[in-house]
Amino acid sequence: xxxxxxxxxxxxxxxxxxxxxxxxxxxxxxxxxxxxxxxxxxxxxxxxxxxxxxxxxxxxxxxxxxxxxxxxxxxxxxxxxxxxxxxxxxxxxxxxxxxxxxxxxxxxxxxxxxxxxxxxxxxxxxxxxxxxxxxxxxxxxxxxxxxxxxxxxxxxxxxxxxxxxxxxxxxxxxxxxxxxxxxxxxxxxxxxxxxxxxxxxxxxxxxxxxxxxxxxxxxxxxxxxxxxxxxxxxxxxxxxxxxxxxxxxxxxxxxxxxxxxxxxxxxxxxxxxxxxxxxxxxxxxxxxxxxxxxxxxxxxxxxxxxxxxxxxxxxxxxxxxxxxxxxxxxxxxxxxxxxxx
Amino acid sequence: xxxxxxxxxxxxxxxxxxxxxxxxxxxxxxxxxxxxxxxxxxxxxxxxxxxxxxxxxxxxxxxxxxxxxxxxxxxxxxxxxxxxxxxxxxxxxxxxxxxxxxxxxxxxxxxxxxxxxxxxxxxxxxxxxxxxxxxxxxxxxxxxxxxxxxxxxxxxxxxxxxxxxxxxxxxxxxxxxxxxxxxxxxxxxxxxxxxxxxxxxxxxxxxxxxxxxxxxxxxxxxxxxxxxxxxxxxxxxxxxxxxxxxxxxxxxxxxxxxxxxxxxxxxxxxxxxxxxxxxxxxxxxxxxxxxxxxxxxxxxxxxxxxxxxxxxxxxxxxxxxxxxxxxxxxxxxxxxxxxxxxxxxxxxxxxxxxxxxxxxxxxxxxxxxxxxxxxxxxxxxxxxxxxxxxxxxxxxxxxxxxxxxxxxxxxxxxxxxxxxxxxxxxxxxxxxxxxxxxxxxxxxxxxxxxxxxxxxxxxxxxxxxxxxxxxxxxxxxxxxxxxxxxxxxxxxxxxxxxxxxxxxxxxxxxxxxxxxxxxxxxxxxxxxxx
Numbered sequence: 001x002x003x004x005x006x007x008x009x010x011x012x013x014x015x016x017x018x019x020x021x022x023x024x025x026x027x028x029x030x031x032x033x034x035x036x037x038x039x040x041x042x043x044x045x046x047x048x049x050x051x052x053x054x055x056x057x058x059x060x061x062x063x064x065x066x067x068x069x070x071x072x073x074x075x076x077x078x079x080x081x082x083x084x085x086x087x088x089x090x091x092x093x094x095x096x097x098x099x100x101x102x103x104x105x106x107x108x109x110x111x112x113x114x115x116x117x118x119x120x121x122x123x124x125x126x127x128x129x130x131x132x133x134x135x136x137x138x139x140x141x142x143x144x145x146x147x148x149x150x151x152x153x154x155x156x157x158x159x160x161x162x163x164x165x166x167x168x169x170x171x172x173x174x175x176x177x178x179x180x181x182x183x184x185x186x187x188x189x190x191x192x193x194x195x196x197x198x199x200x201x202x203x204x205x206x207x208x209x210x211x212x213x214x215x216x217x218x219x220x221x222x223x224x225x226x227x228x229x230x231x232x233x234x235x236x237x238x239x240x241x242x243x244x245x246x247x248x249x250x251x252x253x254x255x256x257x258x259x260x261x262x263x264x265x266x267x268x269x270x271x272x273x274x275x276x277x278x279x280x281x282x283x284x285x286x287x288x289x290x291x292x293x294x295x296x297x298x299x300x301x302x303x304x305x306x307x308x309x310x311x312x313x314x315x316x317x318x319x320x321x322x323x324x325x326x327x328x329x330x331x332x333x334x335x336x337x338x339x340x341x
Numbered sequence: 342x343x344x345x346x347x348x349x350x351x352x353x354x355x356x357x358x359x360x361x362x363x364x365x366x367x368x369x370x371x372x373x374x375x376x377x378x379x380x381x382x383x384x385x386x387x388x389x390x391x392x393x394x395x396x397x398x399x400x401x402x403x404x405x406x407x408x409x410x411x412x413x414x415x416x417x418x419x420x421x422x423x424x425x426x427x428x429x430x431x432x433x434x435x436x437x438x439x440x441x442x443x444x445x446x447x448x449x450x451x452x453x454x455x456x457x458x459x460x461x462x463x464x465x466x467x468x469x470x471x472x473x474x475x476x477x478x479x480x481x482x483x484x485x486x487x488x489x490x491x492x493x494x495x496x497x498x499x500x501x502x503x504x505x506x507x508x509x510x511x512x513x514x515x516x517x518x519x520x521x522x523x524x525x526x527x528x529x530x531x532x533x534x535x536x537x538x539x540x541x542x543x544x545x546x547x548x549x550x551x552x553x554x555x556x557x558x559x560x561x562x563x564x565x566x567x568x569x570x571x572x573x574x575x576x577x578x579x580x581x582x583x584x585x586x587x588x589x590x591x592x593x594x595x596x597x598x599x600x601x602x603x604x605x606x607x608x609x610x611x612x613x614x615x616x617x618x619x620x621x622x623x624x625x626x627x628x629x630x631x632x633x634x635x636x637x638x639x640x641x642x643x644x645x646x647x648x649x650x651x652x653x654x655x656x657x658x659x660x661x662x663x664x665x666x667x668x669x670x671x672x673x674x675x676x677x678x679x680x681x682x683x684x685x686x687x688x689x690x691x692x693x694x695x696x697x698x699x700x701x702x703x704x705x706x707x708x709x710x711x712x713x714x715x716x717x718x719x720x721x722x723x724x725x726x727x728x729x730x731x732x733x734x735x736x737x738x739x740x741x742x743x744x745x746x747x748x749x750x751x752x753x754x755x756x757x758x759x760x761x762x763x764x765x766x767x768x769x770x771x772x773x774x775x776x777x778x779x780x781x782x783x784x785x786x787x788x789x790x791x792x793x794x795x796x797x798x799x800x801x802x803x804x805x806x807x808x809x810x811x812x813x814x815x816x817x818x819x820x821x822x823x824x825x826x827x828x829x830x831x832x833x834x835x836x837x838x839x840x841x842x843x844x845x846x847x848x849x850x851x852x853x854x855x856x857x858x859x860x861x862x863x864x865x866x867x868x869x870x871x
Contacts, residue, residue, distance in 0.1 A: 036739065036743060039743075040738070047463045085377055086525075086542065088541065097542065163582060167575060167582060168579060282570070285575055287543035295542070298709075
């Protein structure tokens with residue numbers, strides 16, 4: 001078996017075990033935290049009889065292992081139950097809200113890579129110069145405040161005082177785009193509507209930038225410190241003595257070995273954004289899964305909590321697998337260690 | 342690398358150029374509320390649900406504009422017949438699907454609401470049944486005299502039976518899911534606005550129904566975008582930029598204040614409810630009426646109102662005059678505002694069987710309602726002037742509703758915003774003060790008082806306006822005597838609005854409705870074109 005396939009199989013197996021563990025944990029936690037989900041779902045005006053009837057319908061009057069049995073039975077049929085928050089199947093809610101969040105974090109992830117890594121390279125290559133200091137200030141600002149603070153600041157500056165970007169939503173109200181993938185930037189292209197594509201892309205810039213600022217800072221700082229360390233290695237001296245241009249040394253000999261820790265951090269940040277995006281989604285009225293996740297937790301919407309956490313966990317694991325594979329691809333030592341094992 | 346940078350820059354430039362949205366010819370009203378918008382009228386309870394329901398569906402009666410009472414709407418007329426009520430339907434009403442309205446639809450709507458047992462279906466527990474007399478007449482059979490019944494009908498939206506039956510989802514029995522899946526995503530009413538799209542977490546888009554049986558004015562918005570869950574900072578920015586028209590009532594006073602300073606209109610809705618500070622009468626020391634009266638006299642009503650003031654003239658509350666909000670049967674006139682009287686408080690405390698040094702009051706506030714913490718601190722300071730010690734406790738809503746099910750777990754003091762879901766005082770006062778209703782979020786007082794029970798029951802049984810006025814006046818007097826609650830202020834909902842829209846029902850008392858949310862009847866709004 002090729003080493004990469006072996007690595008993939010190993011990671012998939014571990015991920016499955018983790019998912020089962022997460023499902024048991026979240027199923028239990030959601031049911032033991034204070035508050036009656038039936039009472040919350042039916043609202044303050046519901047009578048005791050209405051609440052009791054809903055408790056029975058949700059099997060909340062039964063023992064926890066029996067409730068978990070019902071959950072597994074339904075899950076095997078692809079049914080995560082009805083959300084008490086939206087009164088719709090949880091699967092329908094996730095299918096509707098997940099693409100919005102994924103689109104946001106994919107763009108934020110791209111920003112982390114396309115802005116964070118080059119900034120780190122520049123700072124390392126010109127260490128001690130004004131460029132290094134400027135990058136340091138920028139990255140420190142990025143990591144020193146949470147993304148929702150940046151969301152509000154960016155909105156105030158670039159949408160309110162300088163109205164360059166839209167304030168809220170995914171696309172202007174005037175466009176009606178049929179949902180195919182749920183990613184508006186892709187659906188607008190499928191519809192052949194370039195104006196709508198431009199509008200959707202314009203809408204995503206501020207929220208994605210706010211969300212990625214902390215990751216950009218981390219990626220830049222890590223890339224810089226690793227590259228600075230690599231620059232002190234003897235093989236860099238040797239490359240210089242052979243007369244390689246500085247640009248080539250930076251790209252080929254200093255950057256590539258420094259990429260692995262940065263990629264690991266970007267991967268973790270990318271996955272963590274699924275859970276952390278809710279405040280940015282709230283500020284920019286972005287109808288995504290993170291906002292939905294917080295709303296269902298506050299309303300103790302049991303089915304939706306379990307469904308959302310499972311999906312976020314699965315995405316987290318998936319991103320980690322992709323990062324592991326990427327690192328194995330970049331670093332032959334990891335790849336070949338699989339063969340040896 | 343240079344080539345990539347140039348390509349990216351070109352793409353961004355192209356995107357910015359292409360991003361200019363096409364001009365809109367139609368008038369669009371944009372407003373927001375907290376999520377989630379429940380489209381199924383049989384499950385509607387919240388403010389957002391009510392706004393959807395009042396515009397997509399119609400009811401047999403609606404609240405009278407500019408005064409008390411209810412007037413026929415889908416009904417042509419109605420009359421009481423003993424315990425029964427007979428409604429004659431209008432013949433010129435069609436559903437948005439084109440199906441005509443008949444008595445079958447009314448019967449179906451009622452039976453559906455009872456069968457689902459959700460939303461505000463409890464309002465109809467005194468109705469034994471409903472029968473179709475003929476195609477245009479229905480009879481509701483009540484088990485006992487129940488005068489708030491007509492008011493309850495504002496919460497019985499009439500759905501298109503044929504359309505729902507054609508779209509039944511999976512479920513047991515002949516009626517399967519009673520159309521729940523269909524109605525959670527589609528409209529099936531006669532209302533002035535049709536559902537164009539619905540995302541319960543993002544927005545519901547509605548368009549004018551050109552065939553509405555009462556017609557819809559040209560100046561009413563062509564399209565309504567009803568958004569959910571916008572943050573206060575976002576609403577503040579959107580309104581200032583002219584991209585939003587009416588805020589929800591949940592904006593903090595300071596945000597409303599800054600919008601008012603920018604020239605936004607402040608729309609008002611009054612009369613539906615009040616802010617009550619509830620005292621647990623089932624455990625010491627507030628089982629002693631004198632202790633309760635001491636707290637009610639020591640509370641600083643004027644400072645409480647200042648905390649919810651938006652401008653010098655506008656506040657999210659108006660002075661309370663007693664247990665019954667101003668404007669309802671039995672309420673005292675607005676000039677009889679409650680006031681602090683520390684001397685009187687000391688007299689009551691002296692008559693109380695408990696001494697201040699012997700107890701420590703637990704003052705709770707609901708975690709999801711931050712303004713209540715300020716009221717808790719105000720009470721703590723006010724009561725300390727009497728030598729009463731207290732501790733403040735934050736309770737999440739979910740925990741609060743559980744704790745109040747037992748008197749021993751219920752805090753000494755709780756804070757509640759309550760409103761009459763039909764506009765009738767019965768739906769506000771009976772669940773709070775009748776002894777049979779004790780132990781819910783509305784009734785953490787655990788009040789057991791025969792005179793209060795008798796007045797509440799009389800208020801239900803009396804059919805004449807005079808009789809009901811007398812019953813609720815007696816109730817209000819008794820509530821003042823025994824002080825189960827501190828009547829902090831009558832609630833006044835404030836909505837910030839742009840000048841692109843006029844909302845007479847929320848700006849002119851002569852055109853207001855005595856039912857929360859009904860002021861958001863879009864067909865009565867006017868887009869100014871500004």
